[in-house]
Amino acid sequence: KCDDWPNSLIVAAVCPSNCRRTRLDKKSCLPRDLLGDEGFYYLDPFVPIRVRRYSRSELDSCYAYYMDHRWIQGWCRKPQGRFELLALSDGIPNLFTQLIAST
Numbered sequence: 001k002c003d004d005w006p007n008s009l010i011v012a013a014v015c016p017s018n019c020r021r022t023r024l025d026k027k028s029c030l031p032r033d034l035l036g037d038e039g040f041y042y043l044d045p046f047v048p049i050r051v052r053r054y055s056r057s058e059l060d061s062c063y064a065y066y067m068d069h070r071w072i073q074g075w076c077r078k079p080q081g082r083f084e085l086l087a088l089s090d091g092i093p094n095l096f097t098q099l100i101a102s103t
Helices: 031-041 056-068 079-089 093-101
Strands: none
Touching (some): 056 079, 056 093
16 A cells, blocks of 8 residues: 555666566657556656766766776776777766677
8 A cells, every 4th residue: 555655755766677678669768658558657746856867976986896806808908998988978868888888
């Protein structure tokens, strides 16, 4: 029963790779398109939260974390590769992670 949590809030994220798309002709990343009408019903009311681009210090911290865990391989471990990763991602968190995964 969901109505026994007065004054509560649940924050959730939708990962496109784990969702079935109900409208295959759309390439939308909106929750309704990712979850379908039935799945979206359970998120009602939906309040989007904007995730801003990473600052330079946040990118540096992520890069250091990925280096410590040896998730960055090859040319990206060199200073020029690091510079290219930071420049190509343009501070976009998901793009930065995708670029790291492709190394």
